[in-house]
Every structure is written in structure tokens, then in C-alpha cells.
Amino acid sequence: MIAPDRPRRSALYLPASNAKALAKARTLPADVIILDLEDAVAPEAKAQARAAALAAVREGGFGSREVVIRANGLDTPWGAGDLAAIAGSGADAVLVPKVTTPDDVIACERALAGAPGTLQLWAMIETCGAVARLDAIAALAAITRLSLWVMGTNDLAKEMRARLTPERTAFLPVLTLAVCAARSHGVAVLDGVCNEFRDLAAFRAEAEQGLLFGFDGKTVIHPDQIGPCNEVFSPSAAELDWARAVIAAFALPDNAGKGAIRVEGKMAELLHLDQARRLIAVAENIAAA
Numbered sequence: 659m660i661a662p663d664r665p666r667r668s669a670l671y672l673p674a675s676n677a678k679a680l681a682k683a684r685t686l687p688a689d690v691i692i693l694d695l696e697d698a699v700a701p702e703a704k705a706q707a708r709a710a711a712l713a714a715v716r717e718g719g720f721g722s723r724e725v726v727i728r729a730n731g732l733d734t735p736w737g738a739g740d741l742a743a744i745a746g747s748g749a750d751a752v753l754v755p756k757v758t759t760p761d762d763v764i765a766c767e768r769a770l771a772g773a774p775g776t777l778q779l780w781a782m783i784e785t786c787g788a789v790a791r792l793d794a795i796a797a798l799a800a801i802t803r804l805s806l807w808v809m810g811t812n813d814l815a816k817e818m819r820a821r822l823t824p825e826r827t828a829f830l831p832v833l834t835l836a837v838c839a840a841r842s843h844g845v846a847v848l849d850g851v852c853n854e855f856r857d858l859a860a861f862r863a864e865a866e867q868g869l870l871f872g873f874d875g876k877t878v879i880h881p882d883q884i885g886p887c888n889e890v891f892s893p894s895a896a897e898l899d900w901a902r903a904v905i906a907a908f909a910l911p912d913n914a915g916k917g918a919i920r921v922e923g924k925m926a927e928l929l930h931l932d933q934a935r936r937l938i939a940v941a942e943n944i945a946a947a
């Protein structure tokens with residue numbers, strides 16, 4: 659499967675039925691391109707969108723970007739056909755909406771039984787029922803293709819009848835629980851979209867909040883959001899300097915076998931060494947991409 663530190667700072671949704679958007683996506687600096695067959699596509703255009711998504715993946719030209727197809731739910735008239743088509747599409751992953759129970763993951767796994775082992779299963783966490791089962795859903799990553807979650811805060815707000823304010827106050831417990839459950843089972847996790855695509859200051863504030871919570875990156879709905887999203891979820895120069903200093907200090911012969919040392923006037927423990935190594939790896943993967 660894909661290394662967990664693969665850059666996924668920005669994941670751009672675009673309707674698979676929009677040929678112009680598909681062409682532009684190949685030139686954008688998003689780490690992930692999500693070809694949407696679900697919310698962004700009207701019922702009468704579902705078949706056309708599916709065919710367009712498959713053709714786009716076959717055509718390629720996306721470079722190092724991960725290409726993901728978001729299917730319709732299995733409980734819809736198009737879901738089973740979407741998964742059957744995506745299974746042999748060559749996409750990097752299939753994103754399934756409204757995953758609510760472990761059984762939903764198992765059903766998707768069975769539907770993808772004939773797909774190559776490299777096809778990942780990504781799940782939208784966007785229902786109240788999923789919140790009560792986060793650990794059980796994440797645990798299935800050990801025996802299925804499940805490798806990443808995407809938070810669906812808009813749909814969750816609808817189900818909760820909650821207000822999605824800039825501070826996202828009503829969703830803070832859910833975001834925390836989702837990150838904890840994902841991390842405990844090695845599942846990557848992306849923050850939900852910010853609807854304020856014209857207000858980049860508001861977007862940046864929400865992205866920084868997502869970074870604070872520990873998300874790997876964020877889903878975006880407009881190309882203008884990609885730049886600030888990549889900036890927020892990339893290690894800063896100061897963070898990298900500190901990481902290199904920690905690694906260098908622990909490598910000194912005088913510090914061999916020590917669990918805690920002083921680095922530039924601050925205490926650093928072995929857990930900080932692990933964090934430093936991961937941060938350097940993330941930066942190197944971003945540079946390579």
C-alpha cells in the first residue's frame with residue numbers, strides 16, 4: 659500500500675462530468691485529484707460522469723498526483739456499477755460516501771474483490787452513526803483496503819442539524835475523535851472542505867485549525883484554495899531546522915542511550931526524535947513529488 663507519509667496536503671474535488679475541469683486538474687499543484695461522481699453530478703449525468711472519469715484515468719497525465727474517484731453510495735442506483743467500474747479503472751483509490759458501519763466497509767471490500775491490490779479504499783466520515791463507530795471502522799484497515807478517511811463536515815452538519823460556523827465549534831469533538839481513531843489504526847485522515855472559497859483568509863484559518871488537530875491535509879473545492887492549503891500542511895523552515903537539530907543532537911556520541919537531552923535550550927525526548935524524523939520524511943516526500 660501507499661506510504662502513510664505520502665503528501666496529501668490538498669485534495670481537490672471536481673465533477674467528473676466537467677471536461678474543462680478535468681483538463682485543468684492536470685496542471686494544478688494539488689496532491690490529490692478527486693473525480694466526483696456523487697454530489698457534484700446530477701442524476702441524469704451520472705453515467706456520463708462515470709465514463710468521463712474512467713477515460714480521464716486511462717488517459718493519465720496527472721503526474722505524481724493521486725487520482726481518486728468518488729463513487730455514489732452502495733444504497734443508490736449507481737453505487738454498485740460505480741464500484742465495479744472503478745475496480746478496473748487504474749485509479750489510485752475509490753472514495754465511498756456515507757460510510758456508517760463496519761459492514762459498509764466490508765460491503766465495499768467485497769465489491770472490489772477483483773480489483774488490483776494497489777487500489778485503496780477511502781471512506782467519507784459524514785454521518786452521525788459513523789461517529790459512534792469510529793474505532794470499529796478504522797480497525798478494518800488491518801484486513802481490508804481501507805487506508806484513508808475524508809471528513810464530510812457539510813453532510814454531518816445536516817444530519818446533526820448543527821451550524822457550521824467558521825470556528826466549527828459543534829464539530830471539534832468529532833474531529834478530535836476521528837483523528838485519534840484513524841491514528842490508532844494507521845489510517846490517514848483529511849479534513850473536510852471549507853465552503854468559503856472566495857475568502858482565502860477564512861480558508862487558511864480553517865486549514866490551520868485542521869493542522870492543529872493533526873489532519874494530514876484538507877479537501878478543497880476551488881483551485882484558489884490549493885496554494886494556501888499546501889503551505890499550511892507543509893513543514894515550515896523553522897520546524898525543519900528544529901527537526902534537524904534534534905536528529906543531530908541525538909546522534910552525538912555523548913547522547914547515546916539517553917532518553918531525554920537538551921537541544922537549543924529545550925528538552926527533547928525520544929518521542930521528539932520520532933516526530934523529527936517523520937517531519938523530515940514528509941518534507942522529502944513533498945520535494946520528491
